[in-house]
Amino acid sequence: MDNQVMPREQLGVCAEGNLHAVYLMFNANEGVEQSLRASLASVAQYLYDLTDQYADSAFNGFVAVGANYWDSLFGQGRPSQLKPFPAMHEGNREAPALEYDLFVHLRCDRLDILHLVANEVNQMLDELVELVDEERGFRFMDNRDLTGFVDGTENPRGRHRQDVALVGDEDPAFRGGAYVHVQKFAHNLSKWHRLPVKKQEDIIGRTKVDNIEYESADKPLTSHIKRVNLKDEQGNSMEILRQSMPYGSVKEQGLMFISVCRTPSHFEKMLHSMVHGDGEGNHDHLMHFTRALTGSSFFAPSLDYLLQGQD
Numbered sequence: 001m002d003n004q005v006m007p008r009e010q011l012g013v014c015a016e017g018n019l020h021a022v023y024l025m026f027n028a029n030e031g032v033e034q035s036l037r038a039s040l041a042s043v044a045q046y047l048y049d050l051t052d053q054y055a056d057s058a059f060n061g062f063v064a065v066g067a068n069y070w071d072s073l074f075g076q077g078r079p080s081q082l083k084p085f086p087a088m089h090e091g092n093r094e095a096p097a098l099e100y101d102l103f104v105h106l107r108c109d110r111l112d113i114l115h116l117v118a119n120e121v122n123q124m125l126d127e128l129v130e131l132v133d134e135e136r137g138f139r140f141m142d143n144r145d146l147t148g149f150v151d152g153t154e155n156p157r158g159r160h161r162q163d164v165a166l167v168g169d170e171d172p173a174f175r176g177g178a179y180v181h182v183q184k185f186a187h188n189l190s191k192w193h194r195l196p197v198k199k200q201e202d203i204i205g206r207t208k209v210d211n212i213e214y215e216s217a218d219k220p221l222t223s224h225i226k227r228v229n230l231k232d233e234q235g236n237s238m239e240i241l242r243q244s245m246p247y248g249s250v251k252e253q254g255l256m257f258i259s260v261c262r263t264p265s266h267f268e269k270m271l272h273s274m275v276h277g278d279g280e281g282n283h284d285h286l287m288h289f290t291r292a293l294t295g296s297s298f299f300a301p302s303l304d305y306l307l308q309g310q311d
């Protein structure tokens with residue numbers, strides 16, 4: 001890929017992990033598209049600039065546009081693979097769709113800065129949108145999910161994150177953008193904690209305390225990593241970049257699962273493998289302990305796309 005002409009990506013898409021996150025889901029008011037295009041460009045530029053200003057606290061963010069709202073906002077020209085969330089269910093395993101028009105993803109190692117920025121973003125979009133959901137993500141222990149297992153170990157590293165997450169020459173008008181899927185998973189932690197640790201480890205496919213991957217032959221077909229570690233027809237790993245974090249309160253808590261990728265198909269195939277399984281009755285047993293409350297599909301365009309899109 002020729003980096004010289006690569007549009008500037010929104011810096012939150014591939015950013016390394018943080019201590020805190022704020023997730024804002026908006027729906028747009030009727031007939032505001034022209035003003036909203038301009039305001040979204042301003043928000044994206046503002047987040048980009050803050051990344052330098054608050055570099056010490058590793059601030060980053062991005063804005064993404066919902067699959068069902070894209071055509072209203074941008075009219076002509078649509079990312080070639082953008083489609084609604086692939087809702088699925090089998091037995092009592094549900095992956096429902098709940099779409100939003102806009103997603104603002106903010107992360108930082110200081111919660112006070114995030115709080116200020118979230119309010120500012122909300123103000124910048126005032127009168128154009130309605131804030132319909134808001135969650136705060138946090139780092140739990142040493143990057144663990146609330147199940148107690150380290151999450152993110154096998155994520156792409158370094159510059160490979162860009163290769164996995166950002167659209168390239170396959171869709172020139174949308175280079176530097178990313179397909180984004182979000183699922184808010186509420187865990188049933190009392191059920192989970194009743195399981196002996198060995199059973200929990202069999203469900204994940206890694207050890208709990210030291211986070212060691214099971215030998216291939218020892219991984220149950222129903223373990224999470226067995227179900228999501230997929231290869232394409234050429235034998236290449238299908239990768240996604242996960243930007244998930246734990247979220248919630250005592251009342252409701254779990255994982256805000258976020259996938260960013262240059263194609264939506266990797267996420268879809270993984271989710272299919274979790275919910276429907278391998279066709280031989282082996283689905284992901286993690287699904288017995290958590291419930292997806294939402295499922296939303298977005299595209300996070302490059303910063304330059306958003307800046308050009310304002311009239």
Ligand code: HEM
Nearest residue numbers: 145149150151152153154185225228229255267270271290
């Ligand atoms: C790996 C937790 C949902 C895709 C993992 C790992 C944990 C975990 C603990 C092992 C460590 C690591 O490599 O990160 C969870 C939890 C989920 C969830 C608690 C929801 C409640 C999903 C979903 C997908 C997914 C919905 C995709 C559709 C992956 C992938 C890996 C992974 C690709 C790396 C597998 C490998 O190559 O070893 N997850 N996950 N996860 N998860 Fe999830």
